[in-house]
Amino acid sequence: MLTFHPVEHQKQARKRIAVIPGDGIGKEVIPQAVKVMQASGATLDFTEFDWGADRYLRDQTTVPPDGFAMLARDFDAILVGAFGDPRVKSNIHAKEILLGMRFKMDLYANVRPVRLLDAALCPLKGVEPKDVDFVVVRENTEGVYTDAGGVFKQGTPDEIATQEDINTRKGVERIIRYAFEYCKAHQKHDGSPRTKVLMCDKSNAMTHAGELWQRTFKEVSAEYTQITSQHMYVDALCMQMIRDPRQFDVIVTNNMFGDIITDLAAGLQGGLGMAASGNIHPGRTGMFEPVHGSAPPIAGKNVANPFGAILTAAMMLRHLEFTNEADKIEAAVLEAVRQGKTTEDIGGKLGTREAGEWIARNMSS
Ligand code: ATP
Helix, strand or coil, rough: CCCCCHHHHHHCCCEEEEEEEEECCHHHHHHHHHHHHHHCCCCCCEECCCHHHHHHHHHHHCCCCHHHHHHHHHHHCCCCCCCCCCCCCHHHHHHHHHHHHHHHCCCEEEEEEEEECCCEEEEECCCCCCCCCEEEEEECEEEECCCEEEEEEEHHHHHEEEEEEEECCCHHHHHHHHHHHHHHHCCCCCEEEEEEEEECCCCCHHHHHHHHEEEEEEEECCCCCEEEEEEEEEHHHHHHHCCCCCCCCEECCCCHHHHHHHHHHHHHHHHHHHHHEEEEEEEEEEEEECCCCHHHHHHCCCCCCHHHHHHHHHHHHHCCCHHHHHHHHHHHHHHHHHHCCCCHCCCCCCCCCCCCCCHCCCCCC
16 A cells, blocks of 8 residues: 655764755756755755766766666665767666666656645746645656657658557556645645545557556545545646646646646746756655756756756655645745845846855845
């Protein structure tokens, strides 16, 4: 039976955090998140790893031998920046490190909270912070991301390419169950209970996989009679997210739809620079990363918004049961947004470093 917070090492006073800044703006925003965690008073030991494009270009290493086993064995949580560098055209390092962590460590639940901190950040009119407070639970180990498929007669007029969408009963059931358990165990930010789980799919067109998701959702939801279960096709959901984001609570969906709808959802909360996520398998070492990528066009300029990474750090601390520290960080980010102490993408004038320093200095004790 799936339960929350069952991690044995949570009883330890100090937590061991692996930090992998990666590439591009990951190398700028992650140091700010670390600085803020240190200022929060959480008892953490950080170990930094240089996995990423620079290392790959230097010695061809993507993940050192035993790397994932070491992370799972020696750390309580992992904080990751982003991977992707124009110098590595194949993006092989990103694939091996990031997808490797998700797949090989079997971090099957990608949890992406969508919360509007201030009305000024939302492009929709008349939408208040209380109106945007939902969570997307994205399946993280299957779907089209398994790279199953192939090409035939490549480069000829008869070329065929297939990309297979892998859906297993085990994978579908555990992510749906995770969403219901999440709904049961978590409140909204105003303290009210979460009450609804909505499954998003495209079962009218993707009939085979859709039928598995539909049947499994029906079976699992029957075990949670106190939670309202709902369904929406992904196209309708995109429209509804813009028309009326108030209606959403917990959304569960497959890997690709989760990827797409959380970029849309990030737009509701101020853009990619504000969005946080966790990759979780209850009972195992989790990996936390901002939703944004390495953003090569803005990398190295001290302009990237560090708040997505800082809110990700708060999410990680909450997962490790540093509740007070997580609250303090989130409150300081909220205050920064209200006072305009932000980077330019959300209307402020600060650089990445200065925005991070403002948060580190302005946490109430
Ligand atoms: P990936 O495929 O790894 O998600 P991507 O290239 O599709 O990466 P991002 O790297 O996330 O997308 O960023 C796309 C654009 O969004 C960036 O070029 C940048 O303009 C903006 N952006 C993303 N993250 C931030 C941030 N933290 N602060 C400011 N702007 C950002």
